[in-house]
Amino acid sequence: MSTLAYDGTAMLGRQLRRTRNNPGLIVLTQTMPVTMLLFFGYVFGSALAMPGGEYRSFLVPGLLVATAANGIMTGMFQAAQDTHRGVMDRFRTMPMSRAAVPLGQAGADLVVTAAGTVPFLLVGLALGWRIEGSTFEAVGAFGLLLLFRFATTWIGIFLGLLTRNEEAAGQLGGATFLLPLLSNAYIPTEGLPGWLRVVAEWNPISAMSTALRDLFGNAPVPQGAAWPVAHPVAGSLVWCAVLLAVFAPAAVHRYANGER
Template sequence: MTTLEQNPAAGSPATTGAGRDHGLAYWAVSDCWNITRRTLTHYQRHPSAIVWQLGFPILSVLLYGYIFGSAMKVPGGGDYREFLMPGMFAMTMAMGFMNTAVAVVTDAGKGVVDRFRSMPMAPSAFASGRGAADLVVAAAELTILAVTALLIGWRAGGGVMAALGAFGLLLLLRFSLIWVGVWLGLLVPTPEAAGGLYAVAFPLTMISSTFVAPSLMPGWLGTVAAWNPISSTATATRELFGNPVAGGGTWVEEHALLMAVVWPVAITLVFLPLAVRRFRLLGR
């Protein structure tokens, strides 16, 4: 009995003799691309999934920007809608990890994940392929949301390169949280259970500087909000976009650009290996 027959999930063609002409890296990239293409094809055939994901942030922009916006004050002055939009960008990128979790657990429930495990594919391909596809979708979501923001009067006054840097930080946040979504999707048993995680994710995204400055919150809550990774990305992008920042003077707010990189890197270093390890351990 061959190694692959003993453990169908253990090897890719590079490890079973079929890929002797290519290295492990080649097959890892090739398998990753196949998973990415499969996921993007699903979105292409069901574009309503992206529309649904964008529904909440666009509704929130209209609700907070037009209905509540006149009553909101930005510490230090400035237009509230310009303060709001970078926070909404960050919140949308952060909430995307729940869509990843639901999609992964749905695939697992339908037996798709088990089918992948039975194939001679690189163990990292499922997580990396899912991550690459979700990052492409996130870029599309961010583009649509930015166009919506421009239509309601938001402007980025920090220059083109600064704006590109801000969008890069937003995608970096989404990239890091994708691995949280993959790990949770492989961990929870059913799509219903994954949907229940919104009850936890929603407060975590709300207790941030998305809608109001942490300095306006009660002391302990403001501290939690200031140290929220979403707040670091929101504050950093406000600086780069040239929008009102309204920082509270804490260390983490004064070093928002640094923390907007440190937080995603730390999250990736923790949850990417966990997601790959969880995929390898399924069914054992």
Template sequence: MFGRHLQRLRRAPGLFILTQSMPVTMLLFFGYVFGSAVALAGGADYRAYLVPGLLVATAANGIMAGMFQAAADNHRGVMDRFRTLPMSRAAVPIGQAASEVAQAAIGLVPLAAVGYAVGWRIEGGFGPAVGAFGLLLLFRLATAWVGIWLGLAAKSEEAAGQLGGATFMLPMLSGAYIPTAGMTGWLRTVAEWNPISAVSAACRELFGNETAVTAGAAWPVAHPVVASVGWSLLLMAVCVPLAVRRYDKSTK
């Protein structure tokens, strides 16, 4: 199942290139169009702040990608064929989730390279940087499982597409692109309890790009590394069994 999804990339390279180039386009757009309008505490460079957030937003796209693929396979009869094969019911969703992580690992390279070109630097050392990239892949795995479950539960491909489009707003309502400290009280609370905010803050800390935690910050933002691992494990603990059960349930 993992190999099947990699074969899909070889047969549709244009779609893969488009999805991988979109974060780079967003980096250039946000960094240069909006960058001059965003003032960070201490005069920190906005593009250095933005790159870790975009890396996390790319990882969060596992929801959309997992949902589209699972819904397409489910409603086009592909999974009906898989269910006739003598293999574990968990093999299909696990293979898709693993392929999502592999694609995310590939996609991190051009985004990090362009980020380096526009001024972002890894200042926290080699070990913490490896931890940051590992955290990004763990979060991608977690969001892929969320997407797979939602895709299997969707009534149609169209419904999955509409719901997937709505997930594009999740990074907007977080600390991925702008600091949460300047948000209205209730909005700041919502944004800081968004898992994307915790992972973004954790990556900035591990890359050495961290900004000072402001007074009144929610617990996940004040303890980002622990919160990021916790969010990822919690999402998988909930969605892995739900996705596998949903796949198995549809056979009956």
């Protein structure tokens, strides 16, 4: 086994044990998406032109993507916490691959996210959401969702290593709540003003939400949208590739060089 694979597996195990020993975080990450589904599904659903059941089918994929985008917040906080407490400095003194620590964190987050998606989907099914597409398309949708979570986690790790402070990371991470609001995760963008619609449709969350709705068979691809939304699967893959290409090397470089 290569050094990176061996060290990365060790760091992944460390992150999973860390998550297991923090039950409050597990409860929060499990209950928050479900709470938002119930709130948006019934409160917003009654205020939109869509029938309630149709809106909940529209909403479930969007909330899945919004939850995946929270990888920025969790990745940032955990990386900043380890840096602030000196854990990263101790890891740097050990003979291991420089990419192992951030890779282990990103990999563990992916495992936790995959497990945490199950109760959310069960609640969605109980509320009337259904997968209308083929099994192959549904598997592709889940794979795309996890790829997006993996990409956003690398953004968070880089920002956490950059801030080096738990409190600052927590405050900055809270601002990521705005990202899904500037997308089509919760509402269609067709009725937005021209400039705001452009901003929303070039938000990676919009391409991802549209891709999941298309693959699940929950809503058609909107006409006249920006390229990432008009071609949602391709647009989502491009966004994920760009985010990984930029932030994964940046995070590894930042970890390897510490404060320099």
